[in-house]
Amino acid sequence: xxxxxxxxxxxxxxxxxxQRQGYHGTGLNQIIEKSGAPKGSLYYHFPNGKExxxxxxxxxxxxxxxxxxxxxxxxxxxxxEAFQHHVAKIADVFDGKACVDGLQIGLIASEMxxxxxxxxxxCKSAYxxxxxxxxxxxxxxxxxxxxxxxxxxxxxxxxxGASILAQTNESGWPLRAVAKQLPALLVH
Amino acid sequence: xxxxxxxxxxxxxxxxxxQRQGYHGTGLNQIIEKSGAPKGSLYYHFPNGKExxxxxxxxxxxxxxxxxxxxxxxxxxxxxEAFQHHVAKIADVFDGKACVDGLQIGLIASEMxxxxxxxxxxCKSAYxxxxxxxxxxxxxxxxxxxxxxxxxxxxxxxxxGASILAQTNESGWPLRAVAKQLPALLVH
DNA sequence: GTCTATAAGTAGATAGAC
DNA sequence: GTCTATCTACTTATAGAC
Numbered sequence: 001x002x003x004x005x006x007x008x009x010x011x012x013x014x015x016x017x018x019q020r021q022g023y024h025g026t027g028l029n030q031i032i033e034k035s036g037a038p039k040g041s042l043y044y045h046f047p048n049g050k051e052x053x054x055x056x057x058x059x060x061x062x063x064x065x066x067x068x069x070x071x072x073x074x075x076x077x078x079x080x081e082a083f084q085h086h087v088a089k090i091a092d093v094f095d096g097k098a099c100v101d102g103l104q105i106g107l108i109a110s111e112m113x114x115x116x117x118x119x120x121x122x123c124k125s126a127y128x129x130x131x132x133x134x135x136x137x138x139x140x141x142x143x144x145x146x147x148x149x150x151x152x153x154x155x156x157x158x159x160x161g162a163s164i165l166a167q168t169n170e171s172g173w174p175l176r177a178v179a180k181q182l183p184a185l186l187v188h
Numbered sequence: 189x190x191x192x193x194x195x196x197x198x199x200x201x202x203x204x205x206x207q208r209q210g211y212h213g214t215g216l217n218q219i220i221e222k223s224g225a226p227k228g229s230l231y232y233h234f235p236n237g238k239e240x241x242x243x244x245x246x247x248x249x250x251x252x253x254x255x256x257x258x259x260x261x262x263x264x265x266x267x268x269e270a271f272q273h274h275v276a277k278i279a280d281v282f283d284g285k286a287c288v289d290g291l292q293i294g295l296i297a298s299e300m301x302x303x304x305x306x307x308x309x310x311c312k313s314a315y316x317x318x319x320x321x322x323x324x325x326x327x328x329x330x331x332x333x334x335x336x337x338x339x340x341x342x343x344x345x346x347x348x349g350a351s352i353l354a355q356t357n358e359s360g361w362p363l364r365a366v367a368k369q370l371p372a373l374l375v376h
Numbered sequence: 377g378t379c380t381a382t383a384a385g386t387a388g389a390t391a392g393a394c
Numbered sequence: 395g396t397c398t399a400t401c402t403a404c405t406t407a408t409a410g411a412c
Binding site for chain 1: 389390
């Protein structure tokens with residue numbers, strides 16, 4: 001977990017807490033406490049305070065999710081199998097009651113959309129990156145460009161929504177229900 | 189807006205604020221201020237404080253969404269048209285920058301899932317009600333029971349997720365992208 | 377049923393020593 | 395780069411008058 005410098009430790013802990021408890025639900029003191037980072041150094045590394053930590057944390061989450069998605073999607077031979085594999089991996093995370101590491105910016109995105117423009121834009125950018133990856137993957141499996149783009153939005157929605165249901169049900173089954181219906185959606 | 193008694197005014201205002209700013213992002217003072225309700229009466233009507241207000245507010249949102257969904261879904265002659273109509277109505281809400289009235293418990297559901305069991309259960313119950321309605325509608329259009337139940341979960345996920353994207357983009361287009369792909373999903 | 381005042385705690389943020 | 399102490403503002407919640 002520790003990457004050596006204090007900044008990364010703070011950011012990693014903040015990512016974890018923000019995505020589970022949200023922006024307002026997570027205190028700076030809690031981040032300090034859980035990370036074990038020295039309290040005094042927080043405003044040294046992030047002079048703009050909580051908002052700056054949140055922005056950097058969201059960028060980190062975005063990249064993390066992008067990487068694991070890219071990995072999942074490259075391991076299969078059809079679009080259906082690829083996305084089903086991706087969804088199944090996410091479903092597994094919600095079964096264990098362990099921390100939901102690196103999944104989901106939906107909570108903070110909803111929370112801040114109407115109040116913090118800068119955070120809204122970072123979230124928007126993360127979603128665009130994921131959709132670009134999905135689009136690219138669908139094109140590789142011979143989906144026409146426009147349809148691929150639209151399906152990417154739909155898949156993105158599906159994953160965000162099913163993740164909320166999974167949290168609410170404390171189980172990955174909503175994601176598995178989604179995986180099961182993917183073949184109907186992904187017809188040429 | 190005012191339904192006569194103070195309790196309902198508080199609840200209505202709380203619903204609005206909770207779904208836009210979340211639980212931790214909304215202060216009791218803000219609810220009082222915005223509702224114009226007398227401050228002293230808050231703990232008279234809700235002796236258990238903020239958590240009780242949240243639980244009742246979520247129930248209210250759940251019923252409100254259920255009713256408008258029932259209305260939307262009963263106006264068309266095919267499953268595809270019915271759900272497309274429903275999604276289109278939601279999309280329109282996100283275009284105007286007005287308050288998102290009565291839509292979406294996803295934010296508060298994510299926020300509280302890991303910390304307040306009682307709130308998590310109320311959200312779970314609301315989702316189950318909506319899915320039951322979707323299932324019923326799909327069965328009416330000759331979908332087999334098991335498939336109808338699974339599609340209901342998928343549609344629920346789709347709506348929750350696309351609503352987050354709509355907020356993040358300040359536009360209803362993600363919901364319209366979903367509507368456009370519904371015919372592929374809803375094949376017998 | 378409503379109102380005022382206030383308790384008790386915690387939030388984010390800052391200043392200055394080291 | 396880190397630590398400690400502290401400031402101000404705000405939070406939920408309560409007590410007691412009306």
